[in-house]
Amino acid sequence: MMNLDEIREDIDLLDTELVRLLEARMNLVSQVTAFKQMTGMKVLDNSRELAILETVANRIENPEFTETIVATFKDILKNSRHYQNDALGN
Numbered sequence: 001m002m003n004l005d006e007i008r009e010d011i012d013l014l015d016t017e018l019v020r021l022l023e024a025r026m027n028l029v030s031q032v033t034a035f036k037q038m039t040g041m042k043v044l045d046n047s048r049e050l051a052i053l054e055t056v057a058n059r060i061e062n063p064e065f066t067e068t069i070v071a072t073f074k075d076i077l078k079n080s081r082h083y084q085n086d087a088l089g090n
């Protein structure tokens with residue numbers, strides 16, 4: 001079994017990767033924002049968000065983590081909308 005420092009080192013490595021992935025996601029969200037600005041589409045797309053959350057829930061292997069991970073993705077989507085609304089001056 002790993003000691004606490006070793007476990008935290010692994011968490012830090014994963015967090016590094018998560019930040020990289022979240023920044024890559026936000027770069028794509030930023031492109032969606034530009035598209036919405038040009039087309040006048042609304043920021044919120046409820047059916048798209050429901051589809052994302054369903055896909056996420058289906059991908060989780062350990063059901064013990066479902067609630068936490070789905071809640072995390074709900075926050076990601078909420079903050080993505082917040083970013084878009086700020087960028088669009090809403």
Ligand SMILES: C=C(O[C@@H]1C=C(C(=O)O)C=C[C@H]1O)C(=O)O
Nearest residue numbers: 029032043044045048049077080
């Ligand atoms: C990025 C979009 O805007 C919103 C945020 C989403 C996201 O962060 O994935 C998904 C749907 C929208 O409510 C989008 O429409 O694709």
